[in-house]
Amino acid sequence: MMRQILLLTLVCGLGTYALRLLPLWWHRGGGEAGSGARSARVLAALGPAAIIALLAVSVLAPVFTQWHGGDPGFLRLLASIAGLLAAAGLRVARAGLAPATLAGAVVYGVLAAWGGVT
């Protein structure tokens, strides 16, 4: 069984690595050569779109899970909004990446613990 799981791990690892490496390798000539204005616009928009999609999914996934279980999860949502506002507000006020992130997480953590969010 150990050999089987290690082999499967190797296959999944190599596959995931290929998904990361091949597109990077394909574009190694840089975004400027032969890519055209339209693909340049798509590539420029892709990164910010990924960040906001990651944000939406990471905040909403536990809320939706709770909702599907019969609990609207309002307390979790409120604590999340407070945490996000604290993190983003501090960053707008020119706080560093780590302090702003930590402050937002602590605001959420304290409110979630106080409100009994599990």
Place this chain on the structure above:
Amino acid sequence: MSAVVAARWSRSWARGLRASLPIILGYFPVAATFGMSAVAHGIAPLAACAVSVLVYAGASQFMFVALWAQAASPALIAVSILVSNLRHVAYGPALRTRLPAAVAQWRVPLPVLAFGLTDEVFATALGGLDQVAEAERGPWLFGLQMGAYGSWVGGTVLGALLGADLLLSAHWVSATLDFVLPALFAVLLVDVWRGSGHRSLVFAAVTSAFLLWWFPAAAALVGGMAAGALAALLRP
């Protein structure tokens, strides 16, 4: 590599490592939970650590454990992992435009940089690379990736060997650690907000939230990213 270049390389690498601090804090408890969960589902601690070392893709590793515990076929497990990681194909081309064209200037081979392109590393690098001199971006990204990878593997080892309960005993601490990654994404969003098309961001957010209600998180992410990128093609 001359002494001057080596010193500059080390300085850039260390800056990248420092920039990985929020990711380190976010990854460690999640990885510890993964290690504990894998062992609880009958996977040997060594094998659990091997999954983190070789696959290094958070959500899909939990899927790996869940499918393995349900005695799913190896082919099904492999296909599921790869489909859930498909979004990673977008990260290389999007980052490539921020890296210098000449590979030799990077001082870090491309295959090495590709290995560490996780969601959080990509998101942090997207804003961070613009603040680093072009010739120093390779070692900076490498430092960022090493901090994240070390945290992921270290957290898995701790969770697999000792159990994550020790780490997550206080509720407010576990809740805080749960929210480090969303807070990081909010901070990164502030960084990219001014230089981005707002219509593209709105499309990405609304689409991913809508899809998340019906589909797994990986599908919602891919849909949101695609909608945001395609919205950039619409005429103003």
